[in-house]
Amino acid sequence: MFNKKKPNLETIQNIKNYFIKKYEIPESTILSIAELNCHEPDCPPTETVITSRSIDGTTKNWKIHKPIEEISEKDVKDLENNNH
Template identity: 30%
Template structure:
């Protein structure tokens, strides 16, 4: 389930992670990009994690997860640019985040 915090620091963290992601993967401003913080109740899972999803074409969705709260995510947590093809979500793959 996504986080519904809307305070200034949370929104600033969201914009910061979006900017890092856009720069890292060379995404244009018009390419859809979603950053959300989700709670995880599964055993061994961190209480909060950050999910980043972006589309490079209408049918090509990329996704990665950082096992940290949104405000703790930094450049070192975002995958390398050369990993972009490995982040493509296969068609028909179901997940509860997006």
Template identity: 30%
Template sequence: MQQLKTWIYELLRLEPEISVSFSQLQCKEPGCPPVETAITILTDPAQQYKIHKAIADIEQADLLKLFQAE
């Protein structure tokens, strides 16, 4: 998870005092991916991103794609 935080701070050029948190959620509803990771960046206002992968499976390329979509 530390590597994910490092990538996020670098990609978004975040200041060190800004917190980043991760929540891994499971979905049991039809059509919903089985695992989703929510990434919350505690700026004002907070920013939230979602990736349909487990935390351990997220790669730098996933983050690049996620943040470029914004």
């Protein structure tokens, strides 16, 4: 039940770096990454949600319909700026 493999820390850091590069995210902003599984109809089986929390309290979310381990720099580059 709880023996899900944890994502590689290097992979997570790479994804954060892709976002920092694309969106020019400052060091003071916290980026968090969560992989979610959905069991609802018409829902992707796994999606990754990336959240930025700025020092001023604003947040932005992006969703990529893939597990963390499958996300590439291209996936981040292909996100639209209004996908948050």
